[in-house]
Amino acid sequence: MKFLHVGDAAIHYRTAGIAQGKPVIAFINSLGTDFRIWDAVMEALGDDYGYVLHDKRGHGLSGTGTPPYSIDRHADDLIALLDHLKIEKAIVWGLSVGGLIAQAVHDKRPGIVEALILSNTAHKIGTPDMWNTRIDTILANGLSGMIDPIMERWFTPPFRTADNALYAGCRTMLARQPVDGYCGTCAAIRDADYTEAARRIAVPTLCVVGDQDGSTPPELVRSLAGLIAGSVFVEIPGCGHIPCIEQPAAYSAAVRAFLTSLPEHRA
Numbered sequence: 001m002k003f004l005h006v007g008d009a010a011i012h013y014r015t016a017g018i019a020q021g022k023p024v025i026a027f028i029n030s031l032g033t034d035f036r037i038w039d040a041v042m043e044a045l046g047d048d049y050g051y052v053l054h055d056k057r058g059h060g061l062s063g064t065g066t067p068p069y070s071i072d073r074h075a076d077d078l079i080a081l082l083d084h085l086k087i088e089k090a091i092v093w094g095l096s097v098g099g100l101i102a103q104a105v106h107d108k109r110p111g112i113v114e115a116l117i118l119s120n121t122a123h124k125i126g127t128p129d130m131w132n133t134r135i136d137t138i139l140a141n142g143l144s145g146m147i148d149p150i151m152e153r154w155f156t157p158p159f160r161t162a163d164n165a166l167y168a169g170c171r172t173m174l175a176r177q178p179v180d181g182y183c184g185t186c187a188a189i190r191d192a193d194y195t196e197a198a199r200r201i202a203v204p205t206l207c208v209v210g211d212q213d214g215s216t217p218p219e220l221v222r223s224l225a226g227l228i229a230g231s232v233f234v235e236i237p238g239c240g241h242i243p244c245i246e247q248p249a250a251y252s253a254a255v256r257a258f259l260t261s262l263p264e265h266r267a
């Protein structure tokens with residue numbers, strides 16, 4: 001188990017294969033998840049890459065610090081971790097709010113970003129009213145009443161069956177996130193608009209989305225891709241908001257195909 005103090009939070013992280021000269025992927029999680037969601041993707045991509053995983057502050061085993069957060073705060077946590085690990089370049093792969101954070105990392109430290117995988121995300125997600133209602137409801141009543149509607153956005157109906165233990169595990173993962181951490185990141189999403197930052201992206205970028213994503217639907221992700229010169233857009237069939245859980249093989253294959261198409265690909 002590894003932790004790094006960044007500001008007022010101890011950030012929980014894990015690395016694999018980063019000392020071996022391979023391209024390094026730095027994953028950034030979605031709202032309400034911890035870094036175990038990447039297990040099947042790492043298995044699919046195997047030893048071709050090194051990996052850096054972390055739990056955003058307020059999620060998983062990371063400290064809560066002082067919510068509410070900003071996307072900049074989350075980006076500074078990852079930049080501090082990459083600096084600590086002496087990683088000079090990474091493929092930054094962000095899922096949902098993780099994609100907003102990835103755009104912020106590129107805007108703050110473009111030199112550290114080799115390529116971007118912007119998954120099930122956008123330049124702006126939801127409206128302030130929507131996020132304020134969600135924050136107020138969860139602070140008043142906890143997360144439990146929100147689990148069913150969130151699962152309907154995260155996963156397609158064939159995945160949401162009573163006999164699917166992975167689905168049950170995902171429900172438990174969400175239910176166990178700290179309420180103040182979850183709401184702290186909701187506030188960060190509420191306040192984020194990366195429309196101009198997305199236009200400044202100057203590294204190879206894949207925008208990828210599940211075809212049945214109920215949180216950041218394909219047309220939203222396609223509009224993000226439209227802001228980024230030269231970006232590639234891919235839809236994963238039979239998939240909701242969390243492709244690394246629901247369709248890890250097709251998702252990993254799409255990312256591998258994108259990365260291996262890059263002239264500078266090293267794996």
Ligand SMILES: O=C(O)CCC(=O)CC(=O)O
Pocket residue numbers: 029030031032095096097098125150153154189214215216241
């Ligand atoms: O998943 C995220 O990081 C934010 C987008 C969202 O609203 C997820 C959900 O549907 O709860």
